[in-house]
Amino acid sequence: MKADSMQSGRRWTTALTYFFLIVGSLIMIFPFLWMILTSLKSLSESMQIPPTIFPAVYYFSNFKDALTSLPFGALYFNTIVMVFFRVICAILFSSMAGYAFAKLHFRGKNFLFTLVLVQMMMPSQIFVIPQYEMLASVSLTESLFALVFPGLVSAFGTFFLRQSYLGIPNEIGEAAYLDGCNQWQSFVKVMLPLTGTSVAALTIFTAVFAYADLMWPLVVNTDINLMTLSSGLATLKGQFTTNYPVLMAGSLFAMIPMLILYLIFQRQFIEGIALTGGK
Amino acid sequence: MWKRQSIAAKREQRWAWLMVAPTIIGLLVLNYYPLIQTFILSFSKTKTFGAMEFNGIQNYTDMFATPEFWKATWNTVYFCILTVPVGIALALIVAILLNAKVKFKSGFRAIYFLPMVCAPAAIAMVWRWMFNGEYGIINTIINAKVNWLTNPTTAILACAIVAIWSSIGYDAVLLLSGLQNISKTYYEAARIDGAGPIKQFFSITMPMISPTLFVTLIMRMMASLKVYDLIYMMIDQTNPVLPEVQSLMYLFYREAFVAGNKGYASAIVIWTILLIGVVTIFQFIGQKKWVNYDV
Numbered sequence: 001m002k003a004d005s006m007q008s009g010r011r012w013t014t015a016l017t018y019f020f021l022i023v024g025s026l027i028m029i030f031p032f033l034w035m036i037l038t039s040l041k042s043l044s045e046s047m048q049i050p051p052t053i054f055p056a057v058y059y060f061s062n063f064k065d066a067l068t069s070l071p072f073g074a075l076y077f078n079t080i081v082m083v084f085f086r087v088i089c090a091i092l093f094s095s096m097a098g099y100a101f102a103k104l105h106f107r108g109k110n111f112l113f114t115l116v117l118v119q120m121m122m123p124s125q126i127f128v129i130p131q132y133e134m135l136a137s138v139s140l141t142e143s144l145f146a147l148v149f150p151g152l153v154s155a156f157g158t159f160f161l162r163q164s165y166l167g168i169p170n171e172i173g174e175a176a177y178l179d180g181c182n183q184w185q186s187f188v189k190v191m192l193p194l195t196g197t198s199v200a201a202l203t204i205f206t207a208v209f210a211y212a213d214l215m216w217p218l219v220v221n222t223d224i225n226l227m228t229l230s231s232g233l234a235t236l237k238g239q240f241t242t243n244y245p246v247l248m249a250g251s252l253f254a255m256i257p258m259l260i261l262y263l264i265f266q267r268q269f270i271e272g273i274a275l276t277g278g279k
Numbered sequence: 280m281w282k283r284q285s286i287a288a289k290r291e292q293r294w295a296w297l298m299v300a301p302t303i304i305g306l307l308v309l310n311y312y313p314l315i316q317t318f319i320l321s322f323s324k325t326k327t328f329g330a331m332e333f334n335g336i337q338n339y340t341d342m343f344a345t346p347e348f349w350k351a352t353w354n355t356v357y358f359c360i361l362t363v364p365v366g367i368a369l370a371l372i373v374a375i376l377l378n379a380k381v382k383f384k385s386g387f388r389a390i391y392f393l394p395m396v397c398a399p400a401a402i403a404m405v406w407r408w409m410f411n412g413e414y415g416i417i418n419t420i421i422n423a424k425v426n427w428l429t430n431p432t433t434a435i436l437a438c439a440i441v442a443i444w445s446s447i448g449y450d451a452v453l454l455l456s457g458l459q460n461i462s463k464t465y466y467e468a469a470r471i472d473g474a475g476p477i478k479q480f481f482s483i484t485m486p487m488i489s490p491t492l493f494v495t496l497i498m499r500m501m502a503s504l505k506v507y508d509l510i511y512m513m514i515d516q517t518n519p520v521l522p523e524v525q526s527l528m529y530l531f532y533r534e535a536f537v538a539g540n541k542g543y544a545s546a547i548v549i550w551t552i553l554l555i556g557v558v559t560i561f562q563f564i565g566q567k568k569w570v571n572y573d574v
Contacts, residue, residue, distance in 0.1 A: 127309065128313075133316070182294075187298075214400055215528075230398045251404045270452055
């Protein structure tokens with residue numbers, strides 16, 4: 001009797017769990033669905049009251065309009081360049097520094113590491129004006145380099161990879177040293193390959209945040225051909241204030257590259273970001 | 280032997296300096312120099328052609344005398360109050376549901392996490408459309424005619440809803456990793472002792488998850504005090520409701536890069552950092568009351 005009621009109680013709990021998870025998922029997915037559905041409607045249909053759920057007539061020219069009003073080729077290119085170089089710089093410089101902070105002895109280590117920690121606690125907006133002025137003073141605003149500039153080094157990456165090097169036993173490095181490797185060789189050949197998971201997590205973290213960044217690209221490049229997907233989209237909003245089908249088509253274009261990567265590397269994305277989380 | 284050791288140590292030191300040099304030089308140029316510059320700028324007046332002139336605490340006294348500034352400060356705090364408690368509570372619920380024995384778990388997790396990989400600019404765009412006062416689907420669903428984005432009380436609420444929707448998945452994933460660290464034996468022991476699910480939640484789950492919860496809370500709080508992109512995309516600069524909704528960072532952006540008052544804008548950003556600092560300190564003091572580290 002008791003076992004019976006417990007069983008049915010558990011079944012209820014499971015049913016409720018699924019119920020709430022599914023309702024929540026629908027709320028999470030609906031905006032994306034609505035974006036797709038709207039992008040396929042004509043302007044007049046999108047403003048119909050009450051709204052139609054599925055387009056009465058599938059209307060693909062919104063995508064053409066979005067493509068002709070924004071240089072998406074350039075936006076993709078700029079975004080990819082920005083993300084690529086920020087990721088490369090973060091991995092390269094942070095691996096080197098993270099290794100040195102974790103495994104090597106040198107004078108000034110504590111002080112220099114404090115510089116890293118303090119930077120991590122400061123919001124990036126505090127740097128924006130002087131970073132902009134610096135670039136402006138050497139006429140480097142309105143350039144691809146300007147997009148990469150604030151991400152040339154990564155304090156967070158240094159901190160994060162240091163953690164990962166701390167987890168590697170010292171004996172491994174010592175063994176390499178005894179085999180005749182110098183510091184650089186034991187770093188590149190032995191230690192670096194052992195941090196693969198963390199490097200992957202840092203890559204995803206850096207890419208996602210660079211891609212999402214809006215204020216810096218908006219400020220530093222006002223030429224539409226030098227914008228990123230985010231800042232380009234913000235401009236499209238100004239052009240088509242009320243033409244939502246075109247805006248939705250443009251938003252889809254902006255989201256697709258990252259979404260595809262997410263679908264392929266879903267587990268790595270989520271676990272990578274959970275690993276870097278708590279930043 | 281002694282000498283070789285010290286040569287080796289010296290060599291190690293040279294390698295170490297070489298390896299930290301790019302990062303340290305980068306931090307000095309990209310962050311520490313700008314930090315000092317921002318501080319100096321906040322005591323300066325912008326003149327034509329980018330020249331600056333020291334003007335003492337003028338920017339700060341101007342700032343404190345401006346209702347728009349106080350309104351932006353309140354908006355920022357209010358946005359934080361609207362988004363953080365509800366967002367974290369919902370994220371905790373999602374995390375607990377995902378931690379249960381369910382099929383298709385990683386699928387659910389991926390769905391909740393989706394907003395994280397989408398640019399806020401694109402996300403805000405569709406929500407603007409859904410909140411549209413005339414043709415928006417949200418008004419259709421709730422069968423009302425609310426001018427969400429042109430009414431001060433609802434505009435900030437709309438922004439808060441989008442912010443919560445965007446952050447639930449991320450926070451839930453962080454909390455979920457905390458939940459997964461709780462050993463199942465605690466729950467078994469509690470069940471044998473006759474503790475129900477609610478009792479179990481408050482006497483096992485909450486204390487055990489509290490350190491993760493605290494980190495998530497701090498992070499979410501800092502992020503929402505710095506909110507900018509979402510409100511920028513949702514509320515146009517021509518929208519009359521802007522002064523009622525704009526956050527400190529939105530005001531900062533407009534002062535620095537639209538109006539060109541870099542000195543005044545620097546004072547705003549310094550103020551925001553102080554605000555974040557004070558809130559964080561209070562969080563760290565408050566945590567002693569509820570965060571449990573000895574497990």
